[in-house]
Amino acid sequence: MTHEYTLLVCGTVVPGGGRPNVSAIAWAADVVIALGSVDQVRAASRGDSHVVDVGGAFVEPIDDATLEVGGPADLSVRIGGRVVAVVRGGRVVEGALPGH
Secondary structure, three states: OOOOOOEEEEEEOOOOOOOOEEEEEEEEOEEEEEEOOOHHHHOOOOOOEEEOOOOOEEEEOOOOOOOOOOOOEEEEEOOEEEEEEEEEEEEEEEEOOOOO
């Protein structure tokens, strides 16, 4: 079975756990598959990838977790201090990703 990859690019991804911020994240199904620069994350892309330019939004883990490769794709997207989307298990469960 294949899973569509979702890539959030051009934002500030705050992985937590004291690790430095990066500019992009990708996940497949409910698992984070890449964190890093836009170029690094785009390298993980496949033909069926869904690429979302988050336009400088902040992407942060939820529930005091951390975002890490192999970890769960549970995150929020915040613009101007307001949460615009919540992703749990790789699916948007509240709001909408920027541009959608």
